[in-house]
Amino acid sequence: MCWFVYLIRSADNRLYTGITTDVERRFAEHQSGKGAKALRGKGELRLAFAREVGDRSLALRVEYQIKQLTKRQKERLVLEDELFEALLSELKND
Numbered sequence: 001m002c003w004f005v006y007l008i009r010s011a012d013n014r015l016y017t018g019i020t021t022d023v024e025r026r027f028a029e030h031q032s033g034k035g036a037k038a039l040r041g042k043g044e045l046r047l048a049f050a051r052e053v054g055d056r057s058l059a060l061r062v063e064y065q066i067k068q069l070t071k072r073q074k075e076r077l078v079l080e081d082e083l084f085e086a087l088l089s090e091l092k093n094d
Contacts (some may be wrong), residue, residue: 003059005066006050007078011043015074017066019059023050049078053088061091 004023008016008030016039020026027047029035039045052058065087066074076081 001056003053003056004050005053005059005062005075006049007066008039009041009046009048011045014042015048015071015078017074019053019056019063023047049084049086051084054092056078058088058091061094062088065091 001021002007003019003021005017006026008027010016016030016036018026018036021042026035030039031045033040034047053062066077068089069077077087
């Protein structure tokens with residue numbers, strides 16, 4: 001089963017990070033208020049970033065690393081694919 005890491009942007013410009021096997025389904029759950037409590041009542045949500053990472057173990061490690069980034073670093077990650085690829089490569093080699 002293939003896992004994805006994703007970032008959702010809330011109306012107040014915050015970035016929420018999560019993992020799933022089905023990005024469209026999970027995003028719909030967040031939009032309907034059935035996803036993470038952190039996104040409930042935050043207004044319009046937009047999917048800012050989603051990438052395939054492989055197995056669940058790797059997805060959890062990637063999610064953790066992204067959550068450790070500053071807001072500025074997360075914004076760069078959304079814009080620059082090579083930053084994500086470097087992060088993923090580093091974690092695959094651990």
